[in-house]
Amino acid sequence: MTNLQETKPLMHLLSATFDSLQSATPEQLEHNPFLQLRKQGLDALARTGLPTPRDEEWKYLNLAPYIRHPYQLPAGKESLSHLPQILPITTIPVVFFNGLFQPHLLSPVHGVTVTSLAQLLDRGSHDGTALGEQEHSIGQLLSPEDDPFVALNAALLHQGALLHITQNPSQPIYLASITQSDQPLFVNLRFAIRLSTGTAATIILDLRTLSKTAPTFHNIVSEIWLETESALTLIFLQNDTAQNYGVLTTRIAQTARSRSRLYTITAGNGMVRNTTSVQLNEPEAETVLYGLSVLRDTEVADHHTAVEHLAPNCQSSELYKSIVADQATNIFNGKIFVHPEAQQTNAYQSNHNILLSDDAQVYTKPQLEIFADDVRCTHGATVGQLPQEAVFYLRTRGLPETVADVLLLHAFAAEVYEQLPLEPLRAWIDQQLSHRLFDIVDLAADRKLVDLQFATS
Amino acid sequence: MHNAKQPLLTIENLHVAVDDKQILKGVDLTIYPGEIHAIMGPNGSGKSTLAAVLAGREDYTILQGRVFFDGKDLLEMSPEERAAAGLFLAFQYPVEIPGVSMLTFLRTALNEIRKSNGEEPIDTRTFLQRVREAAQLLELGNDFLQRAVNVGFSGGEKKRNEILQMAVLRPKLAILDETDSGLDIDALKIVANAVNSLFGTIQSYLIITHYQRLLNYIEPDYVHVMYDGKIVRSGDKTLALELEAKGYDWLRSETLSSIELPSTTT
Known part of the structure; x- marks a missing residue:
């Protein structure tokens, strides 16, 4: 731990991990994959530290203002008596309150197995095959070596959930972190999600803080496996408040004829970094990535996407847009890799941005690397x-x-x-964004949305 | 014959520049309710500049002159205030508005104008009826109303769409800026028929055109010839025929040889 000085931001959070590794017997270290992952995380962090703008992948996002707070990890047994009504739909709630899983909010659901990661870990011994098979284990898709926040997530590995979808759930799964605290809170969550062959599910990943004074920093890592012909709609809601910061690292591995459709709506959280990657590993897999940032004040949204075409006849399509006002910043970096075996690939990417003030900033960078010859690939920014x-x-x-604007x-x-x-x-979402746009163009508050009849689509 | 009435539009000695280049060099024009005026002239004579200035485009500098619309100082009004007061410009080059359906666009426009005039929003039924009638008049199908404004429209559809908007918004004065250009003969007839049938609901027209052919279908009371930023000649509809026969070169030589003061009222 000599390289992880406690004076550096966030590093004080690691002391418990350090202690747990110190007190573990050599046998435990050898046989407990979760302890091994924590150790890997610590080691990787010790080597790289947290990213700074000197790192190419973090060039335009200065994390310093967001990580400098005296964050604390969740403690105690805090409980949410009932799920606050945030969304206008009924869901299957897989909810974390102040970083702790709230199993009592969840009734057993046919076709969806939810396992608390903390429960698995606290049981002490586990073979690490998170979702029943070795290839679906935590750490198989995202390793601590990949990214400092994945390393940090591994080092702090404790809370999270394993979701196995074996039959189509009747409602969307609401994977949410809700916080309410007077102290700066660091919420470190790990998700492993597997859709069995032929299943279809919608998952909403929502970050909310009810705190008014103290920030919450989310570090969320999700590994998602889509088996043959399964279909996932994944919606990231990042339209909370300025005190809500988040780094979300997501990797989806797709098999034959599976489909993923991702929506990322960023419009309110003070700082969000989405590192999203999709691996199209088998033929005829498809992914669609949609992202929208509507930013004001000093909000920052950083969307890094990577789509890897590793098999023939796959399709990927990406549309990211931003509206950036005041001193806000939007960053888009979109990588597409077409490997030599990925013939007949269709890959599309576009990124369009509107700047509404002289101080607003937009950085956009498409990165295409194509090693197959029979490929249709377009991009535009x-x-x-x-x-x-x-x-x-x-x-x-x-x-x-103002109405015209x-x-x-809209x-x-x-x-x-x-x-x-x-x-x-x-x-x-439409209503939330419309209100935000009204605010941004400074329209008088008495104007009613209904005047514009937006809803008549 | 119209002494009892107030003029709808009065332009007095209007001088306008864009980027330090003077385009309009003293335009005078008076339009009374119930009149159809046409302005003809060669390219670059200032016809479209006049239309844009009347609609409120901001990249022009008014050097001199005054404009009154329905008794109000037009040049003091924003484009939306002009629209609310009953002035409409059919664009020579209509603008595409991706993502905004015709219905949303028309209803928003109509309700904003009503709001400015202290009226309640139009009820959905009346609105849809009015829009469908307009679409029928312009021979545009109902699916046209679901499409995004001008996106993917043909040249002719864009022009007909301008007249459709006019039919829905029902201004007092409509300025048609080269609405005939790019229209085939069938579309031209549809547009002319719509313009004629709305006359009455719409009090007056100012038709700006390079060619005489639209005036075969819409009969103007007055024809004005614009040249080098001024109205150099005004007459009745026979002036349009004379222009068509002699071409604008005739005008060029005439203007050079005789300095004729423009007369706008007859």
């Missing part, structure tokens, strides 16, 4: 402002400038989520 011709056109039809921004944004299944959730 734009950074612009509101089209003044269109604003003028709308004004000549009687729309005040909101109408255009239309720009809505393309990202108009295909989202779950109509009540789509409408809720």
Whole structure:
């Protein structure tokens, strides 16, 4: 632990891990894969430390202001008596409150097995085959060597959940972290999710803090396996408040004819880094990645995506958009790798950004590496402002400038989520974003959304 | 014959520049309710600049002159205030609005105008009826109304869409800026028929055109010829025919040889 000085941000959180490794017998260390993962995490962190803007993958995101707080890990046995009504839909709640799993909120669901990671760990001995088979073990898709936040997540490995979907659940699974604390809180969660052959599920990964004064920092690592012909819709909701920071690292491994569809809605959390990668390992797998940032004040959203085409006849499609106001920053880095065996690949990527102020910042970088010859691959990126011709056109039809602005921004944004299944959730997202756009263009508060009839799509 | 009435539009000695280049050099024009005026002239004479200035485009500098619309100082009004007051411009190059359906667009526009005039939002049934009638008049199918504004429209559809908006918004004065350009003869007839049938609901038209052919279908009360930033000649509809026969070169030589003061009222 000599390289992990406690004076460095976040490193004080590791002392318990350090102690647990110190007190473990050599036999425990050898046979307990979770202890091994913690050790790997510590070792990797000791080598690399946390990322700084000097690291290529973190070039435009300065974490210093977000990690400097005296964060504490969850302690005690805090419990949420009932699930707060946040979303307008009924769900299967897999909820963590102040970092601790809340199993009492969850009733047994047919076709979905939820296992608490903490429970597995506290039992002391486990063979590490998280979801029944060796290849679906925690750490198989994302190793501490891959990324400092994966390393940190491994070093702090304790809370999390294993989800095994064996039959189509009747409702979306609500994978949520909710916090309420006067002290800065560090929530470290690990998820392993497996969709069995032919199943289809929707999972909403939501980060909420009810704290007004102290920040919550989320470090979430998710490993997801999609078996043959399974279909996952994964929705990241990052439309909370400025005190909510998050680094989310997600990797999806897909087998033949499986489909994934990801929506990332970032519009409120003070800082979000999404490192999202999809591996298309077998033929005819498909992935669609949609992302929308609507940012104001000093909010920062950093979306790093990587799609790996490793088999023939796979398809990937990416659409990321941002509207950036005030001093906010949006970062998009989209990698597409087409390996030599991935013939007949279709890969599309586009990233479009609207800047609404002189101080707003957008960084966009497509990175395509193509090693197969029979490939259809397109990408495009734009950074612009509101089209003044269109604003003028709308004004000549009687729309005040602010209304014209909101109408255009809304239309720009809505393309990202108009295909989202779950109509009540789509409408809720639409309403949240519309209110935010109204605020951003500083429209008088008495204007009602209904005036614009956005909902008539 | 219209002394009892207030003019709908009065332009007095209007001088306008864009990027330090003077485009309009003293335009005078008066339009009364119930009149159809046409402005003709060669490319670059300032016709479209006049239309843009009247609609409120901001990249022009007013050097001199005044414009009154329905008794109000037009040049003091924002584009949306002009629309609310009843002025409409059919664009020469209509703008694409991706992601905004025609229905959303029309309803938002109509309700914003109503709101400015202290009226309640239009009820859905009346609105849909009005929009469908307009679409029918322009021979545009109902699926047209579900499409995003001007996105993927053909040139002719874009022009017809301008007139459809006019039919829904029902302004007092509609300025048609080269609405005939790019229209085939069938579309031209559809547009002309719509313009004629709305006359009455719409009090006055100002038709800006390079060619005479639209005026075969929409009969103007007055024809004005614009050249080098001024109205150099005004007359009745026979002036359009004369122009068509002689071409704009005739005008060029005339203007050079005789300095004729523009007359706008007849």
